[in-house]
Amino acid sequence: MQSSEIRAAAGGAAVVGVAFGMARYAYGLTLPDMQAEFDLSEQLTGLVASATFVGYLVGLLGVPVLVARRGPRAPTSVGGACGVLGCSLVAVSPTPAVLAVGAVLAGSAAGWVWAPYSDVLRAVAAPRHRPTLLAVVTTGTGVGLVGLGALGLLAPFVSWRLTWAGIAVAAAVAAVLNLRLVPALPPPERQEGGGRLPWARLLVPLLYTVAYFVAVTVYFTYASDAAEEAGMADWAPALVFALIGLGGLVAFWTGRMTALLGPTGVGAASLGVVGLALVGLGLAPGGALVLASALVLGAGFMVGSSVLAIWTAEASPERPGTAFTAALVVGAVTSIVTPTVTGALVPGAGLGTVLVLAGGLAAACAALLAATGPARSVLARG
Template identity: 55%
Template sequence: MTLSAAGRVGLAGAAVVGVAFGMARYAYGLTLPAVRQDLGLSEVVLGLVASATFAGYLAGLLLAGPLAARRGPRACTSVGGGCGALGAVVVAAAPSPGWLAAGAVLAGSAGGWAWAPYSDIVTRTVPVPRRSRALALVTTGTSGGLVLLGALAVLALSGSWRLVWAGVAVAAVGAAVVNLLLVPPLAPPARSPRRTAGPGATTGLVGRLRVPLAYSLVYFAVVVVYFTYAADLLAGGDVPAAVPALYAAVGLSGVVALATGTFARRLGSARVAALSLVTVGLALTLLALAGTSLTATVVSAGTFGVGYMTGSAVLAVWTAEVVPARAGAAFTVCLVVGALTSVAAPALAGALIPTLGLGPLLLGTAGVSLLGGAALLVPRRSRAAPGPPVG
């Protein structure tokens, strides 16, 4: 059976993003308790390393644009696969905190290299009626990556946390091969005077993306806190399978994000984004109150998976709707803002935990997410009342 263009690109994107974003970027949070014990790191150092991984992600985002302009978007996804594989190998063999940080930063950059270029790949290879579905499929690949990460965590229960990172390296190589086989080597986008980069062009893009940018600011901050510290909260319990169950539940429930394109068409992308923030806020509240209960943890993770994956997919759909001619650039701008908050959030959390405790920190983060969802809905209603929507 021959796959359609949407099927080929969607499958390749799901594999690459699933490994780069769902595994390489979040494996650090999953292995954090064991890393602390093995290498004897403090909360402050652990928080700084977590922030550094998102700094790597930010670097990948910023460097992907120039590379795509010279070599085409597939080159960025290939570099992302290579960074994920090499970084995971370095972490798996890390003898010291310095090597751990270097490998984690390189692995963390994989998502930055790979994710946004797929918006351009989809818009250039997939017919308009199927684009939102293909974009949702690419983003929802993260769910598969998280399920696989949970399986690796089960394997590591009887061995070392380093097995998780070795598994990430193997998966990254496999995804890179799928990417080369299924995605055509697209030429760099043609340059034109109207699309020349400059302050005016950037300002105009940001102006059109005001609401998605505000959403990105809150969404990425609350998501990174959940992923960085959820495993840490559960590690002290009496149920060793709690951490793998957490990641598997997030991945499995996140499959609902495959319908994000349909949700966006019926409700509007802004409303879907707002509901995602509310769902993540509820999941953070449940996690903070769950203690070491496996049942409560699975409920929290399942709730979080719906909000996290739908919230991620809707950002790709939303930016492509707002700026269809520059979908990759629009998505990158929002991801850069999200990366900046992702860099700051773990470091800030690591500094606050010794004073507040992890539970109160999670509750405070939940409050931010809930307020963000409410704030996102209010201005949309007030702007819609005076006249017809701007299209």
């Protein structure tokens, strides 16, 4: 593996790690302290949370446009700048309005930074190395979650503003590394026929995306509530985030897994693991099982997202970034719809029942997926 390939993946892992692993989840982790300082209503905090998803979607939809005009590194630079500016605004916010603007900007960073690395690595890496390098970029999220969890564990001793300031510094460092390590590449050449995506080959990955994001969104939405029901301390959610990140580090080997099982097999396995974590969370009688489920979830969560990057690149080798963006847009819409559906079910069925049912649904989808698809990865063979 050449140094240019490793450098590009390292720059991507840094930016993705901060944007996805830290900036995207910091709002929920620090929300109680922000509510106390600004006396924020539940309605306003919910509106801001929804707005961060809108910012994320805007970033996703802007990626193909910017890649076509400025090349694939350009949106990663925009995302890095959004992370630095957004987290800095939250850290110094004098009013709820400034806080909201900063949170939305920080949330949008994740939309800009992930998918373009599929195009970057297509340009700089040999086909046989791309699955491993795509997994390295994606697994940066796990490292970011560990960092966010560590900041969260310090929260009782420091201001929530310092947490956001720390993320802003990390975002600035990652943005500089990205500029130094990732080459500035020209826009991709236009394909004949407008470069349309091969939707037939993307159908199974997109269906997987829906099942995966439903399961993961349910877990992240209710993990804190489950920890509270299990009688855990106020700092437990931060530890849960850190353990998810630690468990997710196994995704560094997603490329090797894909070479053995193919993306369909790895996707099925990751869905099954996420389903197991959901069942464990739903049945948890105490804190130990909640923490164990977080480690398990981390493995399924990060391997599942890493294989999606590999899978879409294999399904659309000429336009991997655009194909990955399409999958992430489907995932973002799924993430917006899922809490509304589960929120309507929890009051009647109970949180534990909904978590177990969601885990069973993920396991059923995993079984269906395992019954399809080839046993080897085309990219890994290449």
